[in-house]
Amino acid sequence: MRSSIGEQIRVYFGKCWRIFLNEKGWKAFVSSAIITFLITCVTGSDMFKAYRATRNGAFALVCAGIWIGIFNSIQSICKERDIIKREHRSGMSVFAYVNAHALFELIQCICEALIVTVITVIFNKDNITGSGVMMPVVMELAITFFVIIFCSDMLGLMVSCIVKTPQTAMTVMPFVLILQLILSGMIFELKGFTEKLSFLMVSKWGLNAVCITSNVNAMVGAPENHDFDFEVANLLKMWTFPMIFALLYILVATFFLSLVDRDKR
8 A cells, every 4th residue: 555645755754864864964064164154254344234245245145055055955866866766656756755855955954054144143243233124133144044045955956856867967057056146136237038037046035135134225335225125024025935936946846756757768
């Protein structure tokens, strides 16, 4: 008799944990700490104090979060594709398999977001104010970094479900990262089609969220930018859209992985 979806999620979640231990997944936490440390070393003493320094530093931290998230999952599914195909033919639920990975990655992303937040706060403790838009700045930053890392992680998971080999996944990954960078609105002024396309990028929402929490509009030299308005509704919007994207990535990942039986031998 086929196991229930809930039981399969539990089984595959346990498998994700065993793989994490066997492949020394804790190295991802060390990598997150090193990347954040290097960024905080170069952002300068004006981070969270001056407009340009804060926006540049926020962009660097957002890029780091995207990098961390995508690397968590970009090869996690495609490297087991042959195993998945056999188990799927034996009754495995693709929905359960993908969601088990998503749940495990969610926990990993929480840990990584805390690491990024702690290091960022320690290096900028003199400039970070106590109060954000609706809660302490530290908490808002932690939520923002989690949203960025988790959304990017689910993007990587989706790519891993679409492609068939780890080599292809690593070939696609640079293009995904480049799109996030150039369409964030930080490097280039976007107009027309590119501006509309930027709304699909977690980099745009993440950058806005960090700037809102930092209240960059109140800093000296800040131009009028309503994307950075220091308002609760504005910050919630910056968190909500990437999480919606993450859910869509999970659905797309499930659909494409359900086609695994069509793979050629």
